[in-house]
Amino acid sequence: MSPQTQVGIDYAKVDEILSSFDYKKSNLIAILQKVQEEFRYLPLDIMTYIGTKIEGLSPATVYGVATFYAQFSLQPKGKYEIKVCDGTACHVRGSMPVLNAIKQSLNLSDGKFTTEDGLFSLETVSCLGACGLAPVVVVNGKVYPQMTADAIKIVIETIMNEEKEGK
Amino acid sequence: MTTTLIDIKKEQEKVKEQIKAQGLRVLVCAGTGCVANGSLKVIEKFKELGANVRPMTHQDKVTIVPTGCHGFCEQGVLVVIPDLDITYVRVKPEDVEEIVESHIKEGKPVERLLYVDPKTNEHVFKNEDINFYAKQTRTTLANCGEINAESLDEALATGAYEALHKVLEQGNPDAVIEEITKSGLRGRGGGGFPTGLKWKFTAANRGGKSYVVCNGDEGDPGAFMDRSVMEGDPHKLLEGMAIAGYAIGADEAYIYVRAEYPLAIHRLRVAIAEAEKRGYLGKNIMGSDFNFEIHIKEGAGAFVCGEETALIASIEGERGMPRPKPPFPANKGLFGRPTLINNVETLANVSTIILKGADWFSSMGTEKSKGTKTFALTGEVNNTGLIEVPMGTTLREIVFDIGGGIRGGKKFKAVQIGGPSGGCLTEEHLDLPMDYDNLIAAGAMVGSGGLVVMNEDTCIVEVARFFMNFTQNESCGKCVPCREGTKNMLKILERIVKGKGEMKDIETLEELATAVKDGSLCGLGKTAPNPVLSTLKYFKDEYIAHIKDKRCPAGVCEAMKVITIDAELCKGCTKCARTCPVGAIEGTVRNPHHIDQSKCIKCGACFNACPFKAIKQN
Structure with missing residues (x-):
């Protein structure tokens, strides 16, 4: 997946984040987390910018760190971020049929993680620590416990309907 | 430099007085699990309805305390009222009024919200009497669920x-x-x-x-x-x-x-x-x-x-x-x-x-493993949750006493202990005292303490593939044995679960496992082959069934699944044909139906739809 560039980046915001972390090299991960929270992903230009602003870093190092950790996304995420837990407990209790049902509902094929309209993005995570409620799905921070293929379809449909009505 | 330490006993007395002044304490679990089950709404409701209540215990007031995890996530939302000696399970916001009116005010417990012992079918009132808690020794977790974690x-x-x-x-x-x-x-x-x-x-x-x-x-x-x-x-x-x-x-x-x-x-x-x-x-x-x-x-x-x-x-x-x-x-x-x-x-x-x-x-535990250990008990077991037991407790006590046995009365097959770095334990290990050294000897490890229980419907080869997929994904790529070794082990396992394995794959797997184990830089690589090695040790026959007979004994691996309709049992209701997402089922009303194997995607939808149990998998 190639990283995306974006026009009209609010660099003042980036500077604010950088200074809140004292332009310190050891805070790079925290800085990237904050940038992603703000911009919903890590635009290539911002990574380059950070690499030139902090002493001891290069754009390549920043890119290296950003691509190492699963949390960072170089592509814009959807308005609704769906995380399907595929930890052991969830896997044993059937997280795969749930994942497939979501892919089907959202028309996502393998290798595609965000819907055309940018409304949903889908990812699997290793463990959310809510194993007692397996399998779980998290949509924008809200945990849906003991999911089934049918139940998750209803969740998605509800969000879709709410979006339609809202518009 | 001379310093004077504060008097901690005095501080303790002070806060104990404050807590006493809270009156009747209602503990509502606000751990990740219970929050997902809606505990924040339960807390809100309690605060609304319990605010001006005089409890039957003659205490001045009622205080709602959001706590950390009680461990019994399966039964969330958990509400414990220590002064009334009671634990309520699966509490919903709409149940709060009854608890306040009936129990807190009148002293009559709400029986329908009590835990029901799956063996005796009787209501259990107190935490200590619930088997899940009764067999535990909670020291590390002593305060989890007992106190407001933000105070x-x-x-x-x-x-x-x-x-x-x-x-x-x-x-x-x-x-x-x-x-x-x-x-x-x-x-x-x-x-x-x-x-x-x-x-x-x-x-x-x-x-x-x-x-x-x-x-x-x-x-x-x-x-x-x-x-x-x-x-x-x-x-x-x-x-x-x-x-x-x-x-x-x-x-x-x-x-x-x-x-x-x-x-x-x-x-x-x-x-x-x-x-x-x-x-x-x-x-x-x-x-x-x-x-x-x-x-x-x-x-x-x-x-x-x-x-x-x-x-x-x-x-x-x-x-x-x-x-x-x-x-x-x-x-x-x-x-x-x-x-x-x-x-x-x-x-x-x-x-x-x-x-x-x-x-x-050191009075707790075994000779070389002292104290207690927490375990996350999950998977196909009745009581999932967080437990703490002395080192040396047997697997049988954990799975069958604390865990209440296998869900749906199915048969115990194995537990995976220690996650992707650990190994599996089988029926023969049920009475093994679990400590560091015994588990290593059995080809597993305590690891961080994850215990995933698997029943007869779990395919062990698929589980090995699942873990290898995980470690392969998480391999950082720095050292060659781990980076290349895990990748190739995964390829072989994927082949086997797809029904394309060969007998010499088993040998290659073992060879690669040794190389990755010996040659990797860090713990991730050194332990990554464990799930494969231990499943090969205890369930070699399942590997062979996948390779030689092209058959998945647990009926999980989709590539090997064959779904058929029993013509004797089929009443020709057409429900399956209407459910099939790919139109693979043919047949006319009141006549036995038939599945076109070239079209079937083995999704199992017909299996769940059939009212006559006429559809057979495998």
């Missing part, structure tokens, strides 16, 4: 910071290390390295700047004991870290927490801020000349960061790749300084050992 006062009332006070009063860091060594505490993060020894190695470098690092990167999928401690009793962890810092001569510390645990991060932040403000952490702790500052570092989703040198790299802001040892962190760790790294659960044991003594701790 320092409540922690103080249970004895928090008393051990740190004792240590500061005695003023002998070596004696602290001696006590921890004597207790026999071993690292709870997986390795089982003697904690006292680790402290001693780091303390040998006293004098300059050094650090304490707490490993809260609980990456093992299916484990959540560290999360529960951080969410339920954060001060116990902070106190353990401060004692460790005093012992090794460090004044600064980091807690590295997974980003997937937002609630734990929040509660730790609240706890650190409050403890610093009140002088239990920070500068001149409790009036002494000991300073100790704790920072939080959020992880960013990399399993390998649970390895101590990778974790150090990640705190320094770099890619979380392991570094060769030596030098060991005890000599050259974080920012090049001597560093003590311990796991959350290890550090959470420290204060109790200091208070109750090494002899108390």
Whole structure:
């Protein structure tokens, strides 16, 4: 997946984040987390910018760190971020049929993680620590416990309907 | 410099009075599990309806206390009222009114909200009588679910910071290390390295700047004991870290927490801020000349960061790749300084050992594994949740007594212990006392303590593939044996579950496993082949069935699944044909139907739809 560039980046915001972390090299991960929270992903230009602003870093190092950790996304995420837990407990209790049902509902094929309209993005995570409620799905921070293929379809449909009505 | 320590007993008396003034305490679980089940709404409702209630116990008022995890997540939302000796399970916001009106006001318990023992079918009133709790020994988790995790006062009332006070009063860091060594505490993060020894190695470098690092990167999928401690009793962890810092001569510390645990991060932040403000952490702790500052570092989703040198790299802001040892962190760790790294659960044991003594701790457990261990019991077992038992407890006691047996009355097949680094244990191990050494001998390991129970419907080869897929994904790519070895092992396993395996694959798997185990740089690679090796040891016949007979004995592997319709049982209701998403089922009304195998995608939809059980898998 190639990283995306974006026009009209609010660099003042980036500077604010950088200074809140004292332009310190050891805070790079925290800085990237904050940038992603703000911009919903890590635009290539911002990574380059950070690499030139902090002493001891290069754009390549920043890119290296950003691509190492699963949390960072170089592509814009959807308005609704769906995380399907595929930890052991969830896997044993059937997280795969749930994942497939979501892919089907959202028309996502393998290798595609965000819907055309940018409304949903889908990812699997290793463990959310809510194993007692397996399998779980998290949509924008809200945990849906003991999911089934049918139940998750209803969740998605509800969000879709709410979006339609809202518009 | 002369210093005067505060009188901790006096402080304790003060907060105990405050808690008494709360009247009837209603504890509502606000751990990650119960929050997902809607506990915040239950708390809101209780606050609304219980505000001006005079309880039948003649206490002045009712106070709602949001607590950390009780461990019995399956039965959430849990509501415990200690003064009424009662535990309510699966409480919904609409149940709150009845609890308040009937029980709190009138003293009549709401029977329909009580836990029902699956064996006797009888209502159970008290926590202590629920089998899940009755067989546990909770020391690390003693306060989880009992106190408001966001209140320092409540922690103080249970004895928090008393051990740190004792240590500061005695003023002998070596004696602290001696006590921890004597207790026999071993690292709870997986390795089982003697904690006292680790402290001693780091303390040998006293004098300059050094650090304490707490490993809260609980990456093992299916484990959540560290999360529960951080969410339920954060001060116990902070106190353990401060004692460790005093012992090794460090004044600064980091807690590295997974980003997937937002609630734990929040509660730790609240706890650190409050403890610093009140002088239990920070500068001149409790009036002494000991300073100790704790920072939080959020992880960013990399399993390998649970390895101590990778974790150090990640705190320094770099890619979380392991570094060769030596030098060991005890000599050259974080920012090049001597560093003590311990796991959350290890550090959470420290204060109790200091208070109750090494002899108390070593009276529990087996000869070489002392104390208690927490386990996350999950998978196909009736009571899932977080448990704590003495080392040496058997698997049978855990799965069948505490766990209440296998769900749906199915047959026990195996447990995976220690996650992707561990191995599986089978029926023959049910009576094996579980401790570090016995598990290693059985080809598994305690690991962080994840226990995933599997029944007869779980395909063991698929599970091995699942773990290999996980470690392969998480391999950082630095050393060749792990990077290439796990990739090739995964390829072979994928082939086998797709029905394309060959007999010589088993030999190649074993050969690769040895190479990866021996040649990898860090713990991730060294343990990655464990699930494959242990399943090959105990379930070789299942591998052979997949390879030779092209058959999955558990009926899981889709490539080998054949779905057919029993013509004798089929009534020709057409339900299956209408359910089939790909139109693979043919037949006319009232005549037996038939599945076109070339079209069937083996989704199993027809299997669930058939009212006559005429559809057979395999």
